[in-house]
Amino acid sequence: MRDRNDQDVTIQMICFLFQEVLQVKYQGTGSEQLAFGDDYKMMQQAANSLSDQQLIAIIENVLTISRFQQNNVSFQNILEAITLKSLREFQ
Numbered sequence: 001m002r003d004r005n006d007q008d009v010t011i012q013m014i015c016f017l018f019q020e021v022l023q024v025k026y027q028g029t030g031s032e033q034l035a036f037g038d039d040y041k042m043m044q045q046a047a048n049s050l051s052d053q054q055l056i057a058i059i060e061n062v063l064t065i066s067r068f069q070q071n072n073v074s075f076q077n078i079l080e081a082i083t084l085k086s087l088r089e090f091q
Helices: 004-027 037-049 052-071 075-089
Strands: none
Touching: 004 037, 004 052, 004 075, 052 075
16 A cells, blocks of 8 residues: 555445445345445355444454554554454454
8 A cells, every 4th residue: 555545445345344244134235335336245244144243343443554654553463454354353
């Protein structure tokens, strides 16, 4: 990532992706109504396999870990932490 703004956008997109999974799960939102509609099948699979508590925990993890960016933690470390914490929720 070139700068902090690009990094912020990437983190926001990850959070938004999981918000859309919540929309698929609870509102039955169709692919044409989603920003990440091309990944609709993946979102449906995640919606069916994750509980609401797991989805909320993933979103909270993304938001919490993104604060590390303010402390000059490496962006790669931030993404790795988000990935590992999110994967734990899939178990």
